[in-house]
Amino acid sequence: MTPTETLPAAPAEDAAPPEAKRPRGRPRKTEDERDDGNRRHELLKAAAQLFRRQGFAATTTRDIANSAGMQSGSPFYHFKSKDALLFAVMEAGMHSALANQQRVLGDAAYAALSPADKLRRLVHAHFEVLLGPGNDFVPVMLYEWRSLQRPQRKVLHKLIAAYEALWMPVLQALQDSGQLKAPVGVARLLILGALNWSVQWFDPAKGATVEALGGHAVAMFIQEV
Amino acid sequence: MTPTETLPAAPAEDAAPPEAKRPRGRPRKTEDERDDGNRRHELLKAAAQLFRRQGFAATTTRDIANSAGMQSGSPFYHFKSKDALLFAVMEAGMHSALANQQRVLGDAAYAALSPADKLRRLVHAHFEVLLGPGNDFVPVMLYEWRSLQRPQRKVLHKLIAAYEALWMPVLQALQDSGQLKAPVGVARLLILGALNWSVQWFDPAKGATVEALGGHAVAMFIQEV
DNA sequence: CCTACCGATCGGTAGG
């Protein structure tokens, strides 16, 4: 299964890291430089959770700071703006989605699978990243797209296009064998839409599992042979 | 085709109309009392469009007033709060969706259709209300659900449940005949999810039509006989 | 429905 598109290089973060510009304040803790990365990641996690639950515009930078155990001005030490935080959350989400997808495609057994089974794997990987516990990053990307600035939208769009492109060979194979009854482009949109919407209603507390759901979805989408 | 649930009565608006409380200001125009309703509806339309494009939290009441040709304080003459405006938009959206659905179910020819054709009609009606030109009300409901207050959410949930319940007999019939390969409950969620997601990508300017899309969707969801 | 306004909040910054 050859990807129809290669993955674009990871886009540059917030241009230059702000640390270089502000050498004032408390001296850096000598124990570990990675301390910064940890705090930054805590901010990202807190932001993702709040953006998902309340929406981007309804979440204040104070909410985020508070949730990460910081003071109100501190998030701006790590991110130059609230917009930059949103972008960082979405970018992290897409990178995790792409990594997860690569893991599936790179599996030794994958190439020998039937098209239907390949689809099953892709669907399962998609659900994992979408519905897995604590996975708020991708849902934020799906729901807060319009809150993104135009240039950042373009950057993310490349990642999304790469992710979606990897579904096409599988869908094409299914159509060639008569198992898919819609044009592949439309099928991709409808299938991913059905999966993405599950964020709105999927509730593991009700006994639903990602595995069963994926099985039902694939069974419905493709014709039996 | 008997509905499994009857439609709940339309819930009360904003309790009492505010006109009764504020007899001050410019004397009412003598020409027509319905003038009020028109202005109110212009506000609703403006709000729906802006909420959809920018999101609820990112839209100011000043934006809405301005878009309806009013001054900043004037929306509060018609709606007691920004929240009430959001609720009114969503409620109007659901009422139009239900009315459109009733029109389909009430058609004399409907009862004699095959389950697959019934599904086609339901899908088409759904797309109309979702993707039709100027139909911003239902998309707002789909995207701004979390911005709603809890009690208002409950009210709308009844309308949504009624709308969705009417799909069930059709899905059940399809499953009975072996044309639907997922449990009806899951199928309903996946199918409506696929349809709802189209709000994100459907673009009539690119030559896409609601009719063609609906045909492809149904062809993909159900097994050929 | 307009005018004039208030209190609260919010993103962001200077300086350490």
Added chain:
DNA sequence: CCTACCGATCGGTAGG
């Protein structure tokens, strides 16, 4: 990363 703060904006209201 904290303290202390600013300027702008926002939902909402009194009164006509």
